[in-house]
Amino acid sequence: MTRMANPYVPRRARIESIRDECGGPRPVRTFRLAWADEPTAPFDFLPGQCVELSVIGVGEIFLSIASAAEDGDRLELSVMRVGRVTSALHALEEGEIVGLRGPYGNGFPVAGWHGSNFVLIGGGIGQAPLRSLLHHVLAHRDDYGRIQVFHGARSPEAMIYRDELEAQAASTDLDVYLTIDWKMGDDGPLDEDAREGWPRVALDDPVTTEVAPGQFRFTGFVPQVVDAVSPSCGDTIAVTCGPPVMIGLAVQSLERLGFRPEQIYTTLERRMKCGIGLCGRCNLGPQFVCTDGPVFSQQQLLALPEAFA
């Protein structure tokens, strides 16, 4: 028999640089990777696609790619330190070698989105695949319309990509809205915790918030800021990624604004092992997040069991 390629075997990739995105108990670092072996096979991918990253000897994790193919032949992965493999990865230094295989998953269907406006809604590390999409869209700016980016974090210090997003807001025609979470007390948000330069959204009815011209910083949960800004649904694709609760509330906000299920997309996280539809654990009913997803429209998710679990 002809010997088939072993799909589990990763290729060697060198960590070219490491950037600290945020600190705290769940720090995030962005690893910039280059293929370590010549000749490098082309590695083309769509925004929203994923890779399996190995710290050999420790394990392997499935990650959304945080950069776009248009960024060049380097790959960027933003990784929050939460478990065994991510802790081992955070302990690595520039120049060290990791394993990489992919790309996996469907990615965002960007070819069908030409001419659309975008509303991107990200929370925490969920911004990583949206960054990939944003880089792609900015590299093909003429193909797309207005772009509004909502991005939230627990605090200004915990906000990943903040410098990049603020720079893009200043130098491009992106509309960027950054927000930090309310500090919660027993009776709801703590008023006194509003931060200098991060005005609060109206708590009772976020839609009534007066948004100053050019305002791009807020205090409030991401969906509340979406309510406050009230983006238009006309010819617009909304893409949201973040904690499941945030995704659920963001979808509700979008539906109130008139977005239909086929206009709303998300990219899902599940525990994954093989990445190629074999090991079984990332199923949504008969589909696998690793191969059929991770990108799904709200219309697709409404028909799939456990999609909102």
Added chain:
Amino acid sequence: MKAVIAREDVGRLLAIAARRDELHVPVLDGGGGRFVPLNAEDPVPRDGLMLNGSSARRPPKEVLFAQTAPLFAFELRRGDFSIDELPPEAATKVLFGVRPCDGRGFRVLDSLLLGKCGTDPAYASARQGSVLVGIGCGRPGSDCFCTSVGGDPHGTDGLDVLATDLGDALHLESLTDGGEGWLRAIAAAVDSPLTPANPETDQRCREAHEEARGRVPRHVDLEPLDAVLERAFDDELWDDLAAACIGCGACTFLCPTCRCFDVQDEVRGDRGLRVRVWDSCMFREYTQEAGGHNPRPRRGMRWRNRFYDKFRWGAHDGQPACVGCGRCITHCPSGVDLIDLVERVVESGGAA
């Protein structure tokens, strides 16, 4: 090709088979039975061969889909590593004494591991050229219900050869090109104990098949199930159904169609293996994400997933992914009975 072999000559047939290929046979091993390799010079266990009566507790899936299988080897260096790919399985594997339900189980495994998404190379190479010599169940086990899920005690689906127990002899019939080649090769051996089948053995064979069909002890009507599952997903009944389950995962490990696995690195010194290891959807950790989120935190949710996977999502060629072997019933330590559960689900009618 059809052939007959006297009962007392089965050992000679196995010796010939073991000379040719890597042979695995079901043996009562003190742990309820499993498939083990049999070398040509090994004595055939006289009473231990599980060719009639209950099937081996462990299905033959582990012969072709090992509980722990290396994906590749690696060597760690300072800040770097190298990978050694492992040679694929070279030997042709012959499994003698596969029950028809387990033969169908391999069909399901094929669809999952050689499927549209990806292909598992270790399974593909073990499966390549494999010959499944089935043996019909003259006396099905106490929890068998193969006829309720599209099978039969002498079903041929998934098998390459079917043996039928005629009491003093076995009747062998090839079902595929691979089975035909194997049977012809055995018949061509100088010391072959095979004799040609004849109309009389054919007739006894048909009678044995008919009798066995009537001896399948348990039945469940799956006809109304699909319509119920259509609307029962959000029903509260799943937590009730799972109440007795202790989450040990035995049902999934003993299931001939379960294939879920984990991937782990096993390291000694600066060398190691990345392995795939059987896992179970009945374990909480199976879907536990490092970040804290778990889409299936409750046992009822995990039961629901397994149930739907066997009877709806995993359905294959119009048949459920359950082959009715009854092992998950017989060997459940807390007495959970899948047939009972099917009936309770149907009774609920998907009320939610």
